[in-house]
Amino acid sequence: MAIKTQPVTVNLGPQHPSTHGVFRMRVMFDGEEIVDVEPVFGYLHRGSEKLAEERTYTQIVTLTDRMDYVSSMLNNQAYILAVEKLAGIEPSPRGVWLRMIASELQRIASHLVATGFLLQDLGALGTPLIYAMRERENILDLFEMLCGARITNSYLRPGGVFMDAPAEFWPALDRGLGDILNTVDELETYLSGNEIVFSRTKGTAVLPKELLINASITGPMLRASGVDWDLRHRAPYDYYDRVSFDRILHTASDNYARYWVRVQETRESVKIIRQCIEQIEPGDVRPSFDEVPRLIRPPVGDAYAAIEGSKGELGFYLVSDGSIAPYRMHVRASSLINLTLLRDMLIGGQFGDLFVTFGSVDLNMGEVDR
Amino acid sequence: MTTVWSGGALAEAIEAFAPGSVESSAGSDVWLKPESISTVCEGLKIRSEFKFDLLSSLTAVDYIDHFEVVYHLTSLPMNASAVLKSRVGHGRTEASIASVVPIWRGADYQEREVWDLMGIRFDGHPNHKRIMLWEGYPGHPLRKDYVTYDQSIASTAPGAADSLKGAE
Amino acid sequence: MTGPKLIDPYGTPAGADPRGALQSITLDLDRTEGESVNKMKSTHLEPFPDPVLEVPDDLKRSVIVSSVDYLLNWARKSSVFPLQSGLACCSFEMISAAMARFDLARFGMEAMRASPRQADLLIVAGTLTWKMAVPLRRLYDQMAEPRWVISMGVCATSGGPYYQSYSVVPGVNHIMPVDVYVPGCPPRPDALLYGIMQLHDKIRRYSLNGQAAGRE
Numbered sequence: 073m074a075i076k077t078q079p080v081t082v083n084l085g086p087q088h089p090s091t092h093g094v095f096r097m098r099v100m101f102d103g104e105e106i107v108d109v110e111p112v113f114g115y116l117h118r119g120s121e122k123l124a125e126e127r128t129y130t131q132i133v134t135l136t137d138r139m140d141y142v143s144s145m146l147n148n149q150a151y152i153l154a155v156e157k158l159a160g161i162e163p164s165p166r167g168v169w170l171r172m173i174a175s176e177l178q179r180i181a182s183h184l185v186a187t188g189f190l191l192q193d194l195g196a197l198g199t200p201l202i203y204a205m206r207e208r209e210n211i212l213d214l215f216e217m218l219c220g221a222r223i224t225n226s227y228l229r230p231g232g233v234f235m236d237a238p239a240e241f242w243p244a245l246d247r248g249l250g251d252i253l254n255t256v257d258e259l260e261t262y263l264s265g266n267e268i269v270f271s272r273t274k275g276t277a278v279l280p281k282e283l284l285i286n287a288s289i290t291g292p293m294l295r296a297s298g299v300d301w302d303l304r305h306r307a308p309y310d311y312y313d314r315v316s317f318d319r320i321l322h323t324a325s326d327n328y329a330r331y332w333v334r335v336q337e338t339r340e341s342v343k344i345i346r347q348c349i350e351q352i353e354p355g356d357v358r359p360s361f362d363e364v365p366r367l368i369r370p371p372v373g374d375a376y377a378a379i380e381g382s383k384g385e386l387g388f389y390l391v392s393d394g395s396i397a398p399y400r401m402h403v404r405a406s407s408l409i410n411l412t413l414l415r416d417m418l419i420g421g422q423f424g425d426l427f428v429t430f431g432s433v434d435l436n437m438g439e440v441d442r
Numbered sequence: 443m444t445t446v447w448s449g450g451a452l453a454e455a456i457e458a459f460a461p462g463s464v465e466s467s468a469g470s471d472v473w474l475k476p477e478s479i480s481t482v483c484e485g486l487k488i489r490s491e492f493k494f495d496l497l498s499s500l501t502a503v504d505y506i507d508h509f510e511v512v513y514h515l516t517s518l519p520m521n522a523s524a525v526l527k528s529r530v531g532h533g534r535t536e537a538s539i540a541s542v543v544p545i546w547r548g549a550d551y552q553e554r555e556v557w558d559l560m561g562i563r564f565d566g567h568p569n570h571k572r573i574m575l576w577e578g579y580p581g582h583p584l585r586k587d588y589v590t591y592d593q594s595i596a597s598t599a600p601g602a603a604d605s606l607k608g609a610e
Numbered sequence: 611m612t613g614p615k616l617i618d619p620y621g622t623p624a625g626a627d628p629r630g631a632l633q634s635i636t637l638d639l640d641r642t643e644g645e646s647v648n649k650m651k652s653t654h655l656e657p658f659p660d661p662v663l664e665v666p667d668d669l670k671r672s673v674i675v676s677s678v679d680y681l682l683n684w685a686r687k688s689s690v691f692p693l694q695s696g697l698a699c700c701s702f703e704m705i706s707a708a709m710a711r712f713d714l715a716r717f718g719m720e721a722m723r724a725s726p727r728q729a730d731l732l733i734v735a736g737t738l739t740w741k742m743a744v745p746l747r748r749l750y751d752q753m754a755e756p757r758w759v760i761s762m763g764v765c766a767t768s769g770g771p772y773y774q775s776y777s778v779v780p781g782v783n784h785i786m787p788v789d790v791y792v793p794g795c796p797p798r799p800d801a802l803l804y805g806i807m808q809l810h811d812k813i814r815r816y817s818l819n820g821q822a823a824g825r826e
């Protein structure tokens with residue numbers, strides 16, 4: 073007997089345990105099937121871009137921390153690269169190596185959080201998330217050694233970083249990298265071949281790669297569809313041309329592929345950090361204050377710099393009018409742009425897949441709304 | 443390494459297929475006439491010498507006497523990037539430009555954001571409404587002439603609330 | 611008038627494809643929401659006074675009342691259920707506090723509730739924007755008394771790094787009365803735990819006959 077259904081519209085969020093913060097969407101269901109979705113943004117819009125116009129170039133580093141708060145170091149790096157490009161600052165080699173180590177550690181932490189929450193959304197309440205967060209705590213401990221802060225680091229400065237790593241950082245880092253690999257192995261043993269994970273994530277929310285490119289989607293989402301596009305490889309910034317790593321690709325472009333790409337990328341990050349440790353040399357971590365003063369006055373002009381963030385291309389567009397504060401700052405927020413295809417991913421899917429698909433995008437509300 | 447199109451070369455190449463659409467060029471930037479943005483972007487995406495299939499970023503800057511819409515394009519097959527700019531809203535009149543959503547869907551939320559925060563209208567956008575702020579918000583905060591007049595903040599300073607009441 | 615169509619399940623004509631219909635009919639809902647945000651922004655100008663507890667002198671000496679109080683307060687303080695709601699960066703420190711290392715379960719608080727009706731404690735963890743203030747006040751109103759509020763981080767306390775931003779509430783005490791403020795940007799999980807212990811102290815001082823617990 074066919075059951076007759078009528079479309080019904082439900083509001084999800086902004087307070088919802090699975091929306092990763094204050095995300096809200098209106099979803100129209102027809103029975104179990106999703107027929108339409110409308111995301112509603114702005115519940116965390118804090119006006120960072122306007123506030124940046126009133127702060128000096130160094131002060132803005134603190135604002136960038138708080139945008140994507142699970143990958144602060146990467147935000148710092150993208151912003152600092154834009155400032156260096158705008159003001160023509162030559163960074164100190166040791167500072168660059170240190171910030172590469174920091175941002176790769178942050179990428180691991182961010183991918184672990186994404187994986188943990190994805191599995192939480194899949195119904196694995198608690199355990200995978202606790203495992204992922206346990207490892208993240210160790211990474212945060214390393215950050216605390218570097219700069220004294222856990223989440224809002226503000227570690228980077230134009231030209232390098234503000235402080236050298238203490239002596240006890242290096243053995244701790246070495247131990248930490250081993251632990252990370254263990255945790256990833258552990259997670260993979262439990263999850264990557266898990267029948268439930270397979271049946272829930274394989275073949276759901278498949279996106280063709282032409283559509284992904286057309287919708288400006290970058291990062292692990294794009295690589296999960298088989299497009300070899302990683303800015304660390306295609307447009308190397310900092311010293312990424314001096315390290316070698318594999319680009320992780322998957323061709324299925326479904327929820328499982330996105331999960332898989334993230335897990336494998338953590339291993340590549342560990343590889344990159346090991347190479348950084350080998351190549352780092354003693355020296356200054358930032359240029360002296362004669363070369364790069366505290367109050368930077370870049371020449372009139374504009375600059376756009378982008379890095380491969382944990383979620384995709386993370387870019388900063390800065391316009392200078394020659395004063396100590398930028399005339400305009402714009403953030404190319406990968407989290408926001410990666411949501412462009414949310415409707416295409418969800419429409420036609422089942423209610424049960426809604427939050428799995430949503431989690432596989434890996435978004436961060438601080439970056440979506442800024 | 444990504445090749446960056448220089449403004450002059452790109453302007454020449456654009457003029458070749460869309461005559462009369464370039465306003466000027468300098469450094470790595472090309473300024474386009476706002477009315478020709480759709481044609482040029484269409485060409486840049488499809489034509490085999492450019493293949494700009496990914497719109498990296500779309501934003502706008504308020505230069506007091508006009509607004510500038512900035513497009514950062516990336517070509518995945520050619521590993522190249524380019525910057526397009528377009529001046530609209532001279533004399534702070536109603537600013538508007540054609541939407542590029544039909545060409546790159548990635549422009550969807552970015553154009554809504556520019557409309558919300560900068561107040562530039564994108565003609566032909568499929569869902570042209572505010573994205574970050576709420577409906578009924580007065581003004582567009584990223585404009586340079588936007589005054590952050592916030593009663594609630596004024597009232598947190600001691601005595602400020604009384605002075606406001608006196609002014610009424 | 612397209613508003614009711616959305617709620618009325620029979621509004622969509624049979625056979626019509628409802629795909630893509632949603633975003634064209636929700637503008638009215640957005641307007642209504644915008645009105646409520648504007649209303650909240652123009653009415654919540656002054657902060658609520660912080661709730662202070664005073665135990666009347668004559669009650670202090672009453673043995674029966676105070677021992678019932680003691681038992682009740684002990685039970686309340688040992689099972690404060692927080693609402694699972696994070697706003698911004700601070701929520702990650704709140705999650706860390708609930709995870710293995712800091713282990714919120716030691717305080718009988720591991721049961722993070724997704725529904726405000728089952729929660730006693732609202733931890734405002736992060737930046738509160740005017741747009742979010744309306745739903746957050748709604749959540750607070752839905753919580754059963756006695757209820758408590760912890761403002762975690764400088765954003766929730768005063769606006770913090772976003773003070774004077776055009777969309778940020780300058781302190782969550784403009785929206786609801788706050789029992790404990792935890793400073794920091796973000797406060798470490800230890801700091802949050804300390805704030806929770808302060809709240810426990812406060813709960814211990816509630817009295818059955820005196821001031822009702824958690825009242826504004």
Ligand code: SF4
Pocket residue numbers: 138224698699700701735736737762763764765766770771794795796797
């Ligand atoms: S207090 Fe700091 S860490 Fe907490 S929400 Fe505000 S900016 Fe983020």
